[in-house]
Amino acid sequence: MKEIIQINLDNEMDLILAHKRCMKIAEMCGMPSSFQTRFSTAVSEVARCAIAKGKNSLLVLGINIIKSTQKEIVAIITDSEDLKSCNPEAFNYAAKISGHIQYNYFDNQFTTTISQQVLSPGLLTETKIKGFIDYFKYEPPLSPYDEIRKKNIELIALSEKLTESENKYKQLANTIPILICVINERNNVLLVNESLENYLEKPLLTFERKTLTHFIHSADIDNVLEGLKRAKQNRSDYIGETRIKKGTNYIWHLVSITPNKAEDGTFNSWLVYFVDINAQKMIVETLKDNTELKMIQLELESANSQLRFKNKELQQFAYIASHDLQEPLRKIMIMLSRAGADLTEDQKKKFYFDRITLAAGRLSNLITDVLNYSRIENSEQYFEEVDLNKVIEEVLGDLSLIIEEKSAVIKVDQLPKVSGLDIQFRQLFYNLINNALKFNSGNPAVTIGYGDIPNDPNFTGSAEKYDVISVEDNGIGMDSSYSGRIFDMFQRLHERDQYGGNGIGLALCRRIIENHNGLINFSSKPGVGTTFWIYLPKNKRS
Structure with missing residues (x-):
């Protein structure tokens, strides 16, 4: 049978489409109007039964070429349900007006076949049948529903092609003898191919996020990270050599890092490729002279010394810059205070004293927060x-x-002793508790708890490995749509005249927690409050 068109029988609109297309095919085959009506009505009776009682119903219309002098229009309706038992009257009526109906069961499908002989089979050539297929493929929509239906069919086809393409890409990425991973701007591993995971013999995508430092030799990681840093600044590629851990050994690989461009043109992740060059490296290392090795070692030590010196210079610069920026601001604020001492409130407003003072204060706070x-x-x-x-x-x-x-009412559980930096933990809890007090329109109630991990859907690790501390408040809360960016720098969820701050506090909290190899999550509901969950590994943090 030459298939012309398929129609899914889901609702009454599909019944109308089935009837119209049966009429159209019969008309195109040169049938008289009475035969068109009888064939279309018989098909519609069974189709109506499929829509009412059936499941996964499909109508296929086509031309059956028995021989050159004998051809017929065929409508085949398949269904998971026994339509004839559901509505015998409909089948009897369809058989009465058609005269050519068959019903059978095969491979868990019930099939109804309705046929109508073509009166002039000689006129129905292969070319003409192909023209029928093209007609229904490109015909204008019969209704808005028909147009939506066609678009949905096209989308499903595209989706299937996309899925097939993705599966082929994954298969290729997992089978080629190259170790591949994707890292984000903070060097956390987001994705790995099977080759890398099998090579390392351990999963990388667990609750405690891994970075390149977890499998690259400690003597090589600084060079790799420095090259990655330059690549990020220049939006360029980085190629180098490094050793990757395999069991208890380290194997030399050529590492290539390239920016992974998003659809909007931004770079938010990086592709990292590792190719085994251990054999070549061993040959080169064997041929090197000991004197040359010593010279390289001295050069590396000198370079490292210079880097350490530069780092100290940068730290000193940060302190000096902070002082030099703050000092003019202090003088401006003192002079504003003195200049406005003899002015009335109206005169101060006229010359924007309050706005200038407020802006200077915000700038001072911003410099302190950034530092x-x-x-x-x-x-x-x-x-x-x-x-x-x-x-x-x-x-x-x-x-x-x-x-x-x-x-405010503050409740504090007995908290543990942990390994870390005292001043950073003070900054952490100061920001969280201060936020709980600030973002509250009533009488604040803050509870600092320690123990189990209830109501935290983001936690997938083992609770026994972490000290878990919660900071819970009854404040204004926040919508879950902000969960992806509240820990980013300069992110504010409210206008400055509602609540103060520079949008740095929570970014500072996340950086402190990550500095201690931990994790911070939160759960919140507008008008009810917010709970921050702090996870600190119980093992030694270094």
Whole structure:
């Protein structure tokens, strides 16, 4: 049978389409109007039964070429349900007006076949039948529903092609002898191919995010990260050599890092490829002279020394820049205060004294916040045991005035001693508790808990491996749509005249937690409050 068109029988609109297209095919085959009507009505009776009682119903219209002098129009309706048993009257009526109806069951499908002989089979050539197919393929929509239906069919076909293409790409990426991963701007591993995961013999995509440092040799990682840094600045590629851990050994690989461009043209991730060059590397290393190795070692030590010196210079620059920027602001604010001492309130408003003072204060706070953010790093700093109970006590002392002013109730569980940097933990809890007090239109109630992990859908790790601390408030809360960006720099969810701040506090919190190899999540509901979950690994953090 030459198939002309398919119609899914889902609703009454499909019944109308089936009837019209049966009439059209019969007309195109040169049948008299009475035969057109009888054939279309018989098909419609069975189709109506399929729509009412059937499941996964499909109508196929086509031309059956028995021989050159015998051809017929055929309508085949398949269904998972026994339509004839559901409505015997409809089948009897269809058989009565058609005279050519068959019903059978095969391969879990019930099939109804209705046929009508073509009176002039000689005129129905292969070319003409192909013209029928093209006609229905490109015919204008019969109704808005028909147009939507055609678009949906096209979308399904495109979706299937896309899925097939993605599967082929995944198969290629997983079978080629190249280790591949995708990292984000913070060097966290987002995706890996099977070759890399099998090579490392351990999963990389777990709750505790992994970076390149987890499998690249410690002696090579600085060079790789420095090359990646330059590539990010220049939006260019990086190619180098590094050693990757395999079992207890490290194997030399050629590493290539290229920017992964998003649809909008931005770069938010990087493709990393590793190709095994261990054999070539071993040959080169064997041929090298010991003197040359020593010279290279001295050069590397010199380069590292220069880098350390430059890092110290940058730290000194940050402190100097902070002082030099803050000092003119202090003078401006002092001069504004003195200049406005003898002015009336109307005169101050006329010359925008209040706005200038407010802007200078915001700039001063912004410089302080940015400097604090830049200082959060743990190189050349040593973790020590920190009693979080003492940290909270000091933070509550710093916030005592606003706690008293707002009549806030603060409840604190007995907290653990953890390994880390005392000053950073103070910054962390100061920001979280201050936010809980600030973003509250009533009497704040803040609970700092320690223990189990209820109501945190983002946690997938093992609770036994983490100290879990929660900071819960009854504040204004926030919509879940902001969950992807509240920890980003300068992100504010409210106007400045509603609540103060520079949008750096939560970004600072996340950086502190990541500096301690932990994780911070939150759950929130507008008008009810917010809970921040802090996960700190129980093993030694270094």
